[in-house]
Amino acid sequence: MTTGLLISAIRSGAGKTTVTLGLLAALARRGIRLRAAKAGPDYIDPAFHAAATGAPCVNLDSWTMPPPLLQTLMARATDNTDLVVVEGVMGLFDGVPADAARDGSSASIAARFRLPVILVLDVTAQSQSAAAVVRGFAAHRTDVHVAGVVLNRVGSERHQKLITDAIAVLNIPVVGAVPRDTAFALPERHLGLVQADEHGDLAKRITALADMAETHLDLDAILALAAPIETSSLNATATALPPPGQRIALASDAAFSFIYPHLIAGWRDAGAEIIRFSPLADQAPPADCDSCWLPGGYPELHAGALAAATTFQEGLVHFAQTRPVHGECGGYMVLGKGLEDADGQRHAMTGLLSHTTSFQKRKLHLGYREARLLVDSVIGSTGMIVRGHEFHYASLTDIGHDEPLVELTNADGHSLPERGGRRGHVTGTFFHAIAAA
Template structure:
């Protein structure tokens, strides 16, 4: 183990303002000359791009349900050379699943405990005063083995409100690291899968700079730095996922962008060549690629553009005649026969699979997935168990092709979105995180 100070920014629930705190803190620490390594606890694939913009370093997911100990160690080793780690939690601090995965139940508390990173709990005190201390005290006491640095009180309405909230925290013996006044203009724009993508923010740099100044004005950043502690376990990066091919044509634009950073890093470090192209710009995948990979994203927002992207679709079909094509979630939808948008308009997709999906008939699909392959997927053969995460609203209307895998949720319950395959083409609704380490 190597000492590497860090903290975990978490909260009692989603929507409390922890992302604002995270981005402002990352930028403030970087402005102070520190090399800051960001992480995201859990399977979120949008936040890491915001972290990168705020800190100047790539952010990586740490997921104690999907990832085994070797992969967690390999990813945490990305902090080598940094001065401090700052991790952002998912949902509430203790929120996870009922069934243990490769390493744990997937909560931010597990990540904090494993890494030794004290928790900074962002507490929304709107609508309460001293009572907020009971919530914070409960989070501290729920698992005494989780290190706890203190609280940041968010959305405080007035100086009187602050005095009362502070009094409650002091009576509970909780360290108040800062108090943020209520500011409606600091909210990041969102859409149906959460935050908009970082590349779509109209003025991300100005927003992050504003968050940093907001924290400097109201948070004891020096106290947070002093509270940071923890360890990493240096491990060979060969434990990262291996590439499914040597030359990989990767769709990369506003419609296809959801790929976990540790996956791409593993591919590159193993010598794979990543060849990006933009379907929205009607670019065909590189003709010399061994594999075309379409990540998830928002094709349902760009159905008309994708349907008219003839160069892209022709190139994709040509590649699929002899070499593999794989799509995840939005990429899977684009490989299908058609996509129906929220207005009910049907858009013709690549037609390499028979899949027809509808965003008009929406249903929320969310959760971890364990998929045992029943057919080959690029890089993995039948029988291999993969870990992933599913997060979308689109509904399958038609799926005539053969199933790709037996898929279950975190508790082992069968999931109907099994993925499918035809000839050289495959697709899944879950986003790949890793293959099981004993596979």
């Protein structure tokens, strides 16, 4: 039977990704059949998980994904798998104001699948007080079981002993203690970790994390804490979104890399083919495709190259005359008239929509989104409700004059001014669609 556990923390930045990657890589060395999952809407961590396990990673998000879809994704993760390890998002109980089962928190995933929680605790500048934090987290929800603790950024053997002795009275085992060492850290940029495929030394980094885990984590104790995942009741038929076409041209390179694995898997399950092309290599969408999808990524870091990619731009314009083209976040920026980079230099984009964006005038846009579609589109039919997520620093400097694509609210139900855009066969939004509600 497949077992599972969830790695979480009391806040973001506590080191749960480092611990998760080290654990996955070390267990993969043992020949354990592993699958990793990421709680919440995250593109970057899953690529590292896949590198550590050698198997695809999936997102599990209780706010954007209806329960049948969550059940489907977990059922598939357990297929031919010994252990499913879920990395949490933010702090264990952090989510949005909603029913506890659908608040987007790591705790909601742990409770739904009865996953024991390994709590990663950054013990910088504290000792015995760490036990009070563990006590509070362990008692906060009766349906969430904190089964073990990993201490991170431990200063010395004495520091470790003070904390371990204090936690011992709670009957919650300390199953690891990782020292302060910047060598374990992964480089970051404005949207999170530098992407996995941008590391020429990724295999070396994964090896170092596996060595760290073998040295500083009690792997046998952690395996013993994993609990069986009951798969007999899991639905394996739900899908997130209909495929946008039979043959989908998918932009895929360093500028266009943010697309959820469950979307691609769902499209393939529905019989669609995914044909990848690279705008940065000045490739146009293949002419034998019947739709084109421009996902998010980092076009703001490659604006000059995209502006000079005339084959891509002209090919996309030609494609859009007869077939659907949709852009999300970074893809939406490229569909506009212009993109201003961090230095304030304006680069001409495809002009298929009339807005302009700027990365120089940075403003954080972050949070869940619920969209009601105003017209039929590749995302869905008129009136359909789609949930998703938005995370970017670019801003609209000119909203343009295109027709709106959606009515948008945040997770609190408050209306948002952005409406996306549509013109002819072209549509775009700043938010990433995750699933039909």
